[in-house]
Amino acid sequence: PRVEEKLYQNRYQVDAGKPHITVAPHDTPSPNLLAMTRICPAGCYAQNEAGQVEIVADGCMECGTCRVLCEETGEITWNYPRGGYGVLFKFG
Numbered sequence: 001p002r003v004e005e006k007l008y009q010n011r012y013q014v015d016a017g018k019p020h021i022t023v024a025p026h027d028t029p030s031p032n033l034l035a036m037t038r039i040c041p042a043g044c045y046a047q048n049e050a051g052q053v054e055i056v057a058d059g060c061m062e063c064g065t066c067r068v069l070c071e072e073t074g075e076i077t078w079n080y081p082r083g084g085y086g087v088l089f090k091f092g
């Protein structure tokens with residue numbers, strides 16, 4: 001099935017006020033960070049008018065892509081959502 005159909009099978013529980021991913025303050029985003037606005041499969045990353053990259057982590061599928069690319073460089077912090085929050089995969 002297409003990815004949209006798969007996504008439809010998942011529920012998402014927003015942990016209000018406790019984003020599990022945060023972007024470190026920056027003036028100009030690195031190519032890595034900028035790439036997340038195109039790569040994140042959930043479309044969580046976007047550039048604001050000033051050019052900085054921001055994240056709205058609601059809907060994050062915890063695919064780990066941004067974690068691999070941007071956590072070690074210190075550009076983001078990434079933690080799994082608390083139990084019961086975040087993406088709840090439903091199979092079968």
Ligand code: SF4
Nearest residue numbers: 040060061063064066
């Ligand atoms: Fe997007 Fe994946 Fe990062 Fe979540 S873990 S914000 S879905 S790239």
